[in-house]
Amino acid sequence: MEKREKRVDGFRFIPPALRAWIRTSIPEEDFKGYIPWTPTTKPLSQMTIALVTSAGISLKSDLPFDTEREKKEPFWGDRSYRIIPRATTEKDIHVNHLHINTTYIQQDINVMLPLARMAEFEQEGIIGHLAPKAYSFYGFQYQSTYFLKEAIEPISIQMNLEKADAVLLTPA
Amino acid sequence: MEEAGFSTVVLTPTHEFHRVVGIPRSAAIEYPYGRPVGQVGDQEGQRQVLLEALSLLEKARKPGEVYHLPFTWPEEPKKTNWQPSEISPIVKLQLDDIKKARQPGNEKA
Numbered sequence: 001m002e003k004r005e006k007r008v009d010g011f012r013f014i015p016p017a018l019r020a021w022i023r024t025s026i027p028e029e030d031f032k033g034y035i036p037w038t039p040t041t042k043p044l045s046q047m048t049i050a051l052v053t054s055a056g057i058s059l060k061s062d063l064p065f066d067t068e069r070e071k072k073e074p075f076w077g078d079r080s081y082r083i084i085p086r087a088t089t090e091k092d093i094h095v096n097h098l099h100i101n102t103t104y105i106q107q108d109i110n111v112m113l114p115l116a117r118m119a120e121f122e123q124e125g126i127i128g129h130l131a132p133k134a135y136s137f138y139g140f141q142y143q144s145t146y147f148l149k150e151a152i153e154p155i156s157i158q159m160n161l162e163k164a165d166a167v168l169l170t171p172a
Numbered sequence: 173m174e175e176a177g178f179s180t181v182v183l184t185p186t187h188e189f190h191r192v193v194g195i196p197r198s199a200a201i202e203y204p205y206g207r208p209v210g211q212v213g214d215q216e217g218q219r220q221v222l223l224e225a226l227s228l229l230e231k232a233r234k235p236g237e238v239y240h241l242p243f244t245w246p247e248e249p250k251k252t253n254w255q256p257s258e259i260s261p262i263v264k265l266q267l268d269d270i271k272k273a274r275q276p277g278n279e280k281a
Contacts (some may be wrong), residue, residue, distance in 0.1 A: 007240055027191045101206055166180065166181070166229050167179070167180045168226065
């Protein structure tokens, strides 16, 4: 019997009206522009992997992401970032995001930021190391130039200091 | 981050967005927003998703590739309750446009 490979429908969970609206902004063809590329130079079992998420996760001991300003300015998203140490669990965090139900992350951080799973992979030798810090930012960004400067650049500098080889990104 | 010298892979529920901006490596997963790695407490399920996503770091050969992960979410979309309890500010602002997009003749296939 022929094996049919799955073709992911990225709109499956989006209600029809919202789906139709979002689709007006999505071209039919694949992206044809420049895509940066850093090839891997070692096997996964030797890589240091950092986790980054756009789900608005912050430590309880840290400032939460600002969603109140977004309620007043619907095109604005908090451009800051937070450091999430690798041993962080759902008991240690707040999750602030106006575009998803954050309940599940607050029940189990690993559904979005899989720190415990990656620590297990490190123990088992599947990956070389989990980086000491993960990073969280707020994914709703219209002014991407400022955001790159204020969040992505400092995150990249820190990951470089920790000698990360690769990054797994999990968007909200 | 890829330009900064890291090899990146995105575990994404909506890979179609990547037609707007190029992404080096995409692991497309048909899971609801807010839980791309899996269900609450499902350690084995989360592991399987992660192993597939991480495998792209070794097997992707050129930028822009999208790998469709083979997993199926066990609930019907309406039961997943992924949306925020209050409508997001941008969606609230654009409600008229959203309704127009849904009208027959305006909707893309």
